[in-house]
Amino acid sequence: MTDLSIPSSQSTPAVEGVWEQGLLRMEGDSYPENSFDFFSPVILWIEGFLTRTQRPLTLELRLIYMNTSSVKAMMDIFDMLEEAHREGRQVRVRWRYDPRNERVVEMAEDFREDCTFAFDIEADEADEARGAY
């Protein structure tokens, strides 16, 4: 019932949670000084969605640079999804990247390593990529 909307800043990505669609988007660089403060509402939103609904959840990520604490927060989020998935929930991650920055793929693959839920790593269409910058 609650949407989440955090505008991007120089050190944090834009976050948009659309409750009705079961969709959480994150886009940009992530190197907040206090990653706990930044990621708390995101983690709460996902937790809320997973406990208060039975509907599928999709994370659409366009993350470019991440500092260590952001990597840890993302691992926590993926652990939550993994747990939900093992309990029979339908969860999915779509990790999108700009084809001009192929190097992001290596990190996405590392993240995906222990996940048994659907985790797609997809290049953005050229037009889309241009629009995003």
Added chain:
Amino acid sequence: MKLAERTETELIRHIRAQLADPAQAANPLRADLEALLLLSEAQRIRLERLIRISDGYHDLERSRNLSLIEQYDRQIQRLEKLTRISDRYQKHLRELNQELKQAVLRDPLTEIGNRRYLLESLKAECARAQRKGGGFSLALLDVDHFKTVNDRLGHEAGDRVLREIARAIQAGLREYDLCGRWGGEEFLVMLPDTPLDTAVGVAERIRHNVSQIHLEQTGSPLPLTASLGLACHQPGEEYSATIHRADLALLRAKATGRNRVERLD
């Protein structure tokens, strides 16, 4: 078989049989023995319960230990994964940084060094000359009648000419010489540890290379030439002073008919 060696069960069975034997009914020890047997039975049940409870605690402790070890292993794995991903980001950031640094020093049109690159190189070369002695020469090159090329053939042809000139300069350099685009249609060549007499040879080679650029390549119907001004860095002077002299030499080359190399000692 002596009584002490009997097993507990056999002993109890024997005592029960004795207690049930009518012949022992009047035995004065019978009542005490019966009470002792009951007590022993109660003790046995107590002991078994104690062991069961104790075993339960033991099991609990053991499984807690195992889960702690599992949690510990999992945390270690997570930490390793975290470090791996984080290291990768850091490595890519560093590479990106290097690429940016490269890009910042390159002229995007001609793909040789830009003015910033030249200034950094000049500063470094000045410092080196100061430390080790020995002067460097530098040449300023200006494309002759470049404005005409641009005006008659358009800026795209002008850009092509500039790229060709950059190639012609590079082809004329020795291994350790440097060049870059100083601005507009002006290029700067730096010749480390080179006296003017030697520098003239390199400059002439470059001038010749430029005059040999095939017009088909540039699409220009005009003859393409360049003028060069040469100067040598004097001990202790700022590089701007050297550039100033090279500039004066270049002006003289332009004034005395273009497509030539002039030097200012």
